Amino acid sequence: MIDAPQNSVFDASGHDHGACIHDALARAETLCQQQGLRLTAIRRRVLELIWENHRPTKAYDLLNTINAERGNAAPPTVYRALDFLLDAGLIHKIESLNAFIGCDAGHGDGHPKFLICRACERVAEIPSPAVDNALAREAKRAGFTIDHETIEIGGTCAACAHRG
Amino acid sequence: MIDAPQNSVFDASGHDHGACIHDALARAETLCQQQGLRLTAIRRRVLELIWENHRPTKAYDLLNTINAERGNAAPPTVYRALDFLLDAGLIHKIESLNAFIGCDAGHGDGHPKFLICRACERVAEIPSPAVDNALAREAKRAGFTIDHETIEIGGTCAACAHRG
DNA sequence: CTTAAAATGTTATATACTAACGATTGAATA
DNA sequence: TATTCAATCGTTAGTATATAACATTTTAAG
Known part of the structure; x- marks a missing residue:
């Protein structure tokens, strides 16, 4: 465990x-x-x-x-x-951290999105077409043209949650 | 003006x-x-x-x-x-700007999300349950517990796009 | 080789933020 | 009303983050 x-x-x-x-x-x-x-x-x-x-x-x-x-x-x-x-x-x-991380090439064509564990300080770069699509719809509704997305989700990763 | x-x-x-x-x-x-x-x-x-x-x-x-x-x-x-x-x-x-903006109370229960026009520097705070849901699903898939979301979308608003 | 552009060195400064501690204010109550 | 304790504010100092400006070196192209 x-x-x-x-x-x-x-x-x-x-x-x-x-x-x-x-x-x-x-x-x-x-x-x-x-x-x-x-x-x-x-x-x-x-x-x-x-x-x-x-x-x-x-x-x-x-x-x-x-x-x-x-x-x-x-x-x-x-x-x-x-x-x-x-x-x-x-x-x-x-x-949100004033820090830099290597691009892991895992986000494909989409905009990069990060899960940031505050306990272990590790970051996961996740793809999510669903998020991209939802944001694209919101932007379209507003007549807004997207250049860049800053999506940084802070919280606790599974391993750190397990450790208590 | x-x-x-x-x-x-x-x-x-x-x-x-x-x-x-x-x-x-x-x-x-x-x-x-x-x-x-x-x-x-x-x-x-x-x-x-x-x-x-x-x-x-x-x-x-x-x-x-x-x-x-x-x-x-x-x-x-x-x-x-x-x-x-x-x-x-x-x-x-x-x-992404090291700056502060008034909360316009338009985001309800969801996490705040911002559309930021780089031309006129104005910011719109948008609700989007679809984005929240998509992120919640991604987090769940990763076993990640969300504390805070930083969602800042940079680009060009309709008015500035029209002005050329 | 020459040369112009790109990259780097160097100094200085601007911007962003926090620690620490004393002074003041203010609300709660003796 | 006087006391007091916590919240707020003043002040000094310092750390962290980032950029401007210009001199020098390196590099690739002609």
Whole structure:
């Protein structure tokens, strides 16, 4: 009963973290190559740190790490890398946490939506055509054209609820 | 003067702005009286400024205004008033803008959801049981217990789209 | 090679928010 | 009415988040 829950979007069982990071970086390399974008050393390292952390990661935590490694990072160093990664669709910003998380490519064509566990700080990026459709209907009713959706659902994941 | 769009949740036609502010403050007075909360001068003024602006309003804009009026406001002056108003449900925070807007009491029991026009900066608070239900189903599927929803849809309102 | 654009380094500053503690106010009641 | 305790507010200081502006370096294209 202490095991991680099965069949959950938060499920980490069978998760090879090293492979997960590696895959994310490989996907980033491919995407940048395809789009003619430059995944420079700093940008790559920032993306890697975000995936290593595997939780919403703060800009200044990245800054401190990079500084420890290279010694000469200032805020713009990190924010510029983050801006690049956001524009490339390789990370998402969690507005309600002022933090950043890797895009897990699980949301397909829809807008990204996040379940955020306040207990373990993990985030699940979920697809939901039903939510997208409902929002599209509301927007249409209002004559509103959607550019971007910020959908961040805070609460408690199954595993943390079980732990009490 | 900004043109008033027609037939929209953004619709401001037939909108008597003075009455709108007055009504919001009257609702606040009533609610505080009912709940035994104290709508002090600062809190009342902050709420009034937010409604006067009728757009997402930044804490430091409030601070500057209050300072011009009273001369001795510091950040905690404004943030404490904002915390009170948030707790009382009289305003909402728009996370994607780090700004605050009056609660228009239009969302009923559901979680608040916002359509945010990037052109005119106006915000419509929309109810949508369909969205709430779809999210509830997704959460249930994931074994996730929802505490709070941040739903902020950015885009262009009908009036701004028409203006080109 | 040259050069223009992109990326990065660097300094400074703006914006967002909170901790801590003393002073004041106000409502409840001795 | 005086006392008192909690809520509110004033004030100082500090931390966290993010951007402006301009100099320098790197890179890809001509």
